[in-house]
Amino acid sequence: MPELPEVQTIVNDLNKKVAGRRITGVWFDWPKMLKDPLDQQRNKISHKHAAVFEKAIKGKKILSVRRRAKNLLFYLSNNLMMLIHLKMTGHLLVGKWKVESKKIIPLEPKEVVEDPYNQYIHLIFYLDNRKMLGFSDLRKFGKIILGTKEQIENLPELKNLGPEPLDKSFKFIKFVKLIKLEKRKIKQVLMDQEVIAGIGNIYSDDILWKAKIHPLKPANKLSEKELKGIWIAIHKVLEKALKLRGTSTSDYRDTAGKEGGYTDYRLVYQREGEPCQRCKTKIRRVKIGERSAHFCPKCQKL
Numbered sequence: 001m002p003e004l005p006e007v008q009t010i011v012n013d014l015n016k017k018v019a020g021r022r023i024t025g026v027w028f029d030w031p032k033m034l035k036d037p038l039d040q041q042r043n044k045i046s047h048k049h050a051a052v053f054e055k056a057i058k059g060k061k062i063l064s065v066r067r068r069a070k071n072l073l074f075y076l077s078n079n080l081m082m083l084i085h086l087k088m089t090g091h092l093l094v095g096k097w098k099v100e101s102k103k104i105i106p107l108e109p110k111e112v113v114e115d116p117y118n119q120y121i122h123l124i125f126y127l128d129n130r131k132m133l134g135f136s137d138l139r140k141f142g143k144i145i146l147g148t149k150e151q152i153e154n155l156p157e158l159k160n161l162g163p164e165p166l167d168k169s170f171k172f173i174k175f176v177k178l179i180k181l182e183k184r185k186i187k188q189v190l191m192d193q194e195v196i197a198g199i200g201n202i203y204s205d206d207i208l209w210k211a212k213i214h215p216l217k218p219a220n221k222l223s224e225k226e227l228k229g230i231w232i233a234i235h236k237v238l239e240k241a242l243k244l245r246g247t248s249t250s251d252y253r254d255t256a257g258k259e260g261g262y263t264d265y266r267l268v269y270q271r272e273g274e275p276c277q278r279c280k281t282k283i284r285r286v287k288i289g290e291r292s293a294h295f296c297p298k299c300q301k302l
Contacts, residue, residue, distance in 0.1 A: 002246070004199060023057055033143055037145050037146070109256055123144070190230075202266070206233075207237045244262040
């Protein structure tokens with residue numbers, strides 16, 4: 001799933017490529033991705049709502065795009081707002097496609113045409129400069145919610161989020177308050193979006209390796225020195241990943257269809273059996289619930 005660096009990379013790209021453009025039309029073949037902001041369960045989608053979405057989005061101007069945690073927020077004209085969550089395998093592409101019956105033919109750019117991970121287009125926004133914004137999603141878990149600015153901002157998935165780790169207001173003292181009473185394993189706490197927004201499986205692994213903290217250690221057992229190490233590592237790892245435009249160990253691509261540069265820089269994530277970059281001990285993997293954690297058993301002792 002795209003995390004903070006990947007989503008922020010997409011946001012930065014979109015503000016350069018599509019901000020100021022007007023949406024002239026929309027095509028989609030998977031109406032289940034279109035969710036109703038007034039339906040809190042959002043388990044069902046009617047053809048009526050899909051038609052309402054299509055009518056409402058047409059002609060709207062994209063004013064700006066922002067990120068909140070792993071969500072993309074499109075600020076549109078007429079006080080409308082659109083939330084897009086990429087989920088497991090989604091990414092947004094700026095290019096051109098030709099729709100022939102149910103077949104989507106990619107035309108440009110080169111990476112979109114050639115990379116198989118960019119071929120699962122289920123939605124296209126047509127823009128007034130003849131460019132298109134496509135949503136590629138292999139597993140079809142992504143979601144789009146269109147509503148008024150007030151409706152979107154009051155969705156539980158936004159209101160219940162924790163602080164942004166790269167914000168200047170995210171001081172060490174705030175981090176300590178969030179973590180010190182948690183009895184869960186530190187890996188689980190770092191990935192909890194209601195504690196800290198935007199960190200997932202990839203970067204929690206690398207953050208804990210950099211801070212020399214075992215992923216299974218209970219958060220409330222961490223010393224102030226250890227917490228300081230994690231807080232510093234959060235900034236270093238996320239800023240490095242953002243500079244390198246994210247990680248593409250799986251489906252993630254940027255808006256041009258290119259892979260992220262942090263893939264080759266990963267410290268421990270998905271490096272099981274490889275030598276630790278500090279001590280050459282083999283990296284191990286352990287299950288935490290339904291997720292995995294990668295760590296060095298020598299550098300990160302429990």
